[in-house]
Amino acid sequence: MMKFIYPILLLLGNLIYAQNELTDSLKEYSFLDLKVKFDDYYYRDKTYESKLIAKYFLQKAKTEKNQSQIAEGYMLMQFDASFTNALKYIDSVQFFSENLDKKVYPAKIYLLRGNLHFKFDYLKDALNDYILALRYAKENKNERQIAFTELNIAFLQNYIGKYKEASKTFRYYLYNANSLYNVERDHIQQSLIDAYIALNKLDSSKVLIKRGIKSSLKNKDKYNYYKYLSLSGFYNVKTTNYKKAVEELLLCKTYFSADISDLNTNYTLFVLGKAYIGLQEKDHAIQSFIKIDSNVQKTDNTFPELREVYTYLIDYYKEKNDTEKQLYYIDRFLKVDKKLDEQFRYLSNELPKKYDTPNLLQEKENIISDLQTRKIILYISISILSTILFLLVYLYYKARKTEKQHRKIAQELIHSIEIRNTEILKSPQSPIQSTVIEQLDNEDKPNKIVSIDIAQSLLAELEIFEKKELFLKQGITLASLAKNIKTNTTYLSEVINTHKGKNFAAYLNDLRIDFALKRLVQDKKFRSYKLSVIAEELGYNNEQAFSLAFKKKTGTTLSVYIKEIDKI
Structure with missing residues (x-):
């Protein structure tokens, strides 16, 4: 369902959160402090503050002629930039990282490109970037980069309806990856909830939604609170509790609508429209769907459920005998459908070839290797047991032989004592x-x-x-x-x-x-x-x-x- 969620972004090697408010001067902060504050604002959708920190960070790095930090600065700059500018910033990251840690680069470059393409709905390019990032991350055994790449590929699997495969990846990293931080865990948990709802695993999704809302309230994390609340709205639509869904989603709409580039805006509007349809409030549903079309035209961000949006709009205006708007939305549908179809067909063909099949082959190799290892262990175990058995048999026969010798000696001693007693009885004692x-x-x-x-x-x-x-x-x-x-x-x-x-x-x-x-x-x-x-x-x-x-x-x-x- 939530195909239009942001990919997980690779920001810091070590993510830490700082809660201090941004001061007028940033001179007192180190590079790490600045990264921490950037994350704090960026993930809470405070665009102005995050842009300000990214710009100051890059300026500071250039002044100090710190090549590695210059690369980091350009990386921060690309997060809030337009697609063209962001691509240029990533090229700069690549240029300044040529002599940096090969365990991190070039996988990080391809991850950044993949995330950028994902964000701006160039999903074919995103997949190709992620496949390259995964290859380099595995070559350098960078577990964190492998995790990010596989998670973002799981979002693509979600996009083409492979919810089961995607949920396996989300669940694995949510419960097994110790290197992830709270903000990343929230992102993965939200994706897992979305996949569970799509798979009708409603009990599991309900538990995770409650956990997420409770954690967000405790940490006063407003942004994630509304993301979990929108998922709760989706859950209530699935369980036909439409009235409660509308109440929750209207709150989310107010919060997210300030930034139409935030993909959660369209997510909220779509689920809200579904809730209104459930309540038989067609006019309200149409308003939500018209707003989605407006946002899509401005941002060019599509998602598979747009077909459902335009189908509903076309049927609605057909009932109203409004042929002008009916034709308009038919035209919009055809344009969006063409793009969606191209992306869907490409991902459906390339994901199995470039990701699923290599993974299966690797899994096959791992199983064969595991079986060979078990075979070796079995042979060693048999050898050890055979040796122990041989020793036991040897010790048994040795004990039997020793016992036989002891018995023979005992018999001889007894016999000699009997002979001596007989001789003593026959011969008189000497003084x-x-x-x-x-x-x-x-x-x-x-x-x-x-x-x-x-x-x-x-x-x-x-x-x-x-x-x-x-x-x-x-x-x-x-x-x-x-x-x-x-x-x-x-x-x-x-x-x-x-x-x-x-x-x-x-x-x-x-x-x-x-x-x-x-x-x-x-x-x-x-x-x-x-x-x-x-x-x-x-x-x-x-x-x-x-x-x-x-x-x-x-x-x-x-x-x-x-x-x-x-x-x-």
Whole structure:
């Protein structure tokens, strides 16, 4: 419906709003301040103030010989200029931007040309400019310029009735583009509302209209308030609430009619005429449509709904038998229809070729690329899962092999203990003294600190220590044992190292583990104890220390050892 809305204008790299009133002197403002104030006035339709700022901006840039700002100055000048002058200003922008940021130019030049052609109803040229702008913006990966170009192309799609495609673009950038500013979001939201009404998505349009009116009132933004109010009038015409539509649109007509070049003027008049038709007030509808024709002749800005305007005017004067005016509006219709038909046919043919098809091809490439990426990810995932599965299988078989080894060791230990018990039962025990003497006689006698007599005495004490199972007491140390058998740690340590073949810690640990091996085989009740209790019984401070000592000494685990005992 709203084919004659302004395109989104690319003004600043960074849009900020300033609310201060324009002062008599602009000397205190920087270039950025001046741009901010220009935007503030331009988007609120304050033409005089925006022209004044643009002129001062360009003069300041030339005085300071700032090439980039001169280009910006000419860009500001073209917004409120006639078509011919605006085109000259854009040529100046191009000239002064030749050595500037290639990420911004030349895409910005084509965007400006496209917007100018769009504004003055040269839609064929606008499309060609936008296609070039889009190409350069994509080459330079300028997301902001891509957004502006695609949004303006969406307006052209709207023009030829491709509301669904246009609404997708509007909706995407309204909700997903973080780089857009409030004034731009309002513009996009208004375009989306218009497309939704055309598509009869009235609930969605109503929500957005309420949001826009509320925001405009809050920000005291009169211009956007009346734009949303005119959309509300369009919504009420669609829902046959004609009386309310007329009330709203008359307010908008008063506001917008001050500037016939403002495309919202014709929009308001057209919807107002539709509302009067709904109320069967033909004379009022005719007045609105006659005013539209007058504006079109002055500005040469056309829109597709003009066919409906002239058809109604022709039929009205036919009923009145006013052949003169009937012929006049037939002539007007034919002229406008020719232009509209040329634009429509061109856009209908070129938009799919130059925009829709390339987009579909790019989308196809993206899908293929995405599928290839997913395929690679799938292969990697399969490889990782296969590796994990292999590792799990390997660890499983390794665990099975280790368990088998532990079971074999446990069985051998149990068997050796049974054999030893049998031998002990068959052979009489030797006196302690003779055993100790025999140990000393069989050993070499290198230079030692401990004499044979002392060594003999200490070995006898150690044998008593072993027979009485004193090694099961917790907290036994080399010092405490030496004190109990009335010797010193040096003598005791040497005797254990020399005659037992190990240090005191290993000697004590081996005694405990050997005792555990026998006790576990012989005592079913002992086997049923918790690990912590068994460890405490053997003189260990905790079960972890016992488990580690058992594994280190035997080569198997306590749990496997006990299982094998129970099996036997």
